[in-house]
Amino acid sequence: MTIQIGERKIGPGHPTFIIAEISGNHNQGFERAVEIIKAAHEAGADAIKLQTYTADTITIDSDKPPFRVGAGDKPELWQGKTLHQLYSKAYTPWEWQPKLKKVAEDLGMILFSTPFDDTAVDFLEKMDVLCYKVASFECTDMWLLKKIAKTKKPIIMSRGMASEEEIKEAISTLRENGAGQIAVLHCVSAYPAKPEEMNLRTIPDLREKFGVVSGLSDHTLGTEVAVAAVALGASIIEKHVTLDRAAGGIDDSFSLEPAELKQLVSSVRIVERALGEAHYGPASAREAEEKHWRRSLFVVKNMKKGEKFTSENVRSIRPADGLPTKFFDEIIGKVAAKDIESGTPLDWNLVG
Incomplete structure (x- = not known):
């Protein structure tokens, strides 16, 4: 199973598709957003992801309890805010997005976005994005899924807390409405998530x-x-990125800085090379040479013609120039065909 975004094939057997998510870490500064894109490119990321919404398209301006973010393990900057206040700070101005797409594409990167309502899908279609992302909290919004699917473009969907049945329904909805290429990302909707909550074995199961x-x-x-996810077969990795975790961005606290993103990309590429395929025997000509240091049968004491081979004058030692050690019992009790010096690798022509 593979999907293709532009010229990039994604799936088992292809390089991991690494997405740098800007989210609200631009701090409402266009130039900062540009710098994040450039830093992600320098780090080796393949794609940039935006979020396309306004506070008014994703929620309403209400101070009632259901609209207020609690404390718990939420990032400090989120706590006590209404959803409208939070999204007013976090949204990416729509007029920036075509410009940011050009910046990314000029660097050879793919830029796409997560739409949060039908107007965002219409806007992104005018931008001619190559694919769409579905956020974990929106994977049960069937109206939105249908709208995105009808573009017939590749879709990457985060599952978040979705149950198996909800995932099945979401995928069916996408497929029934025209989506032919679908990727599903395992995701824990906590900010930050704890390693012990991750259950990475869900990735191959998906x-x-x-x-x-x-x-x-x-x-x-x-x-x-x-x-670790790549080692388990993840074909796509998405991480939030920022220039500086201390800069006060809405998602800075759980985002990677450029040096960390570069390390991630490097580590992923090493893991890809190391995974290889199921293989037995020497992995390379260099390793095949090391066979010389296996054990084999050697004469370890001077012997006269007709003298019997015993455990005293024949031993299994390194290197591998002599007969394989599996012939030890067969050799013992036979006689030397000629005089043999100590240190001679045993061969059948020495056995009488």
Whole structure:
């Protein structure tokens, strides 16, 4: 199972597709958003992801309890805010987005976005994005899924807290409405998520159970979990990125800085090379040369013609120039065909 975004093929057997999510870490500064894109490119990321909404398209301006963000383990900047206040600070101005797309594409990167309502899908269609992302909280919004699917473009969907039945319904809805290429990202909707909550074995299960490309949208701190996900078969990795975690961005606290993103990309590429395929025997000509240091049968004491081979004058030692050690019992009790010096690798022409 593979999907293709532009010229990039994504799936088992292809390089991991690494997405840098800007979210609200631009702090309402266009130039900062541009710098994040450039830093992500320098780090080796393949794609940039935006979010396309306004506070008014994603919620309403209400101070009632259901609209207020609680404390718990939420980032400090979120706590006590209404949803409208939070999204007013976090949204990416729509007039920036075509310009940011050009910046990314000029660097050879793919830029796409997560739409949060039908007007955002219409806007992104005018931008001619190559694919769409579905956020974890929107994967049960069937109206939105239908709207996105009808574009017939590749879709990457985060599953968040969705149950198996909800995932099945979402995928069916997408397919029934025109989506032919679907990837599903395992995701824990906590900010930050804890490693012990991740259950990364869900990644290969998603691929096998639903017949989709699978990957990880990772909200843990650091890079270790994402690297482990690739070892388990993730074809896509998405991480939030920022220039500086201390800069006060809405998602800065659980985002990677440029040096960390670069380390992630490097580690993922090493893991890809190391995974290879199921293989037995020497892995390379260099390793094949090391066979010389296996054990084999050697004469370890001077012997006269007709003298019997015993455990005293024949031993299994390194290197591998003599007969394989499996012939030891067969050799013992036979006689030397000629005089043999100590240190001679045993061969059948020496056995009488």
